[in-house]
Amino acid sequence: MTSKYEELLERAYSMMKGSGVEAKRFEIPAPQSLETGGKTYVYNFLEICDKLNRDPHHVLKFLTKEMATAGSLDGTRAIFKGRFDRATLSRLIQIYANKFVICPVCKMPDTKLARENRVTFLVCEACGAKSSVV
Numbered sequence: 001m002t003s004k005y006e007e008l009l010e011r012a013y014s015m016m017k018g019s020g021v022e023a024k025r026f027e028i029p030a031p032q033s034l035e036t037g038g039k040t041y042v043y044n045f046l047e048i049c050d051k052l053n054r055d056p057h058h059v060l061k062f063l064t065k066e067m068a069t070a071g072s073l074d075g076t077r078a079i080f081k082g083r084f085d086r087a088t089l090s091r092l093i094q095i096y097a098n099k100f101v102i103c104p105v106c107k108m109p110d111t112k113l114a115r116e117n118r119v120t121f122l123v124c125e126a127c128g129a130k131s132s133v134v
């Protein structure tokens with residue numbers, strides 16, 4: 001027989017488990033950028049891609065497409081043609097993460113991209129879900 005006390009304990013424990021997941025939340029470094037001479041430099045681009053655990057070329061391709069501009073990688077930085085403020089860069093990187101990194105089922109970032117029959121899938125290593133990326 002379960003006592004009221006045990007029930008409370010159980011509930012407190014499940015709430016704690018919940019907050020544990022929350023604490024492990026995925027935090028992407030803020031882009032350290034500089035707009036100068038008609039170009040935008042993102043100095044910590046590689047660090048951001050490392051955190052996303054994605055190929056910098058893939059991230060760059062997504063950003064240049066979204067910003068309708070050209071960009072290139074230069075060591076640890078990325079250089080974009082045109083001026084883009086940090087808020088824009090940050091927002092687009094977040095969109096990239098939501099689309100290509102974070103599992104839509106369990107919201108964890110422990111995922112991999114896989115291609116099958118020209119369809120890209122997000123395969124989650126945390127919960128095993130396989131979601132197509134649209």
Ligand SMILES: [Zn+2]
Nearest residue numbers: 103106124127
């Ligand atoms: Zn998952």
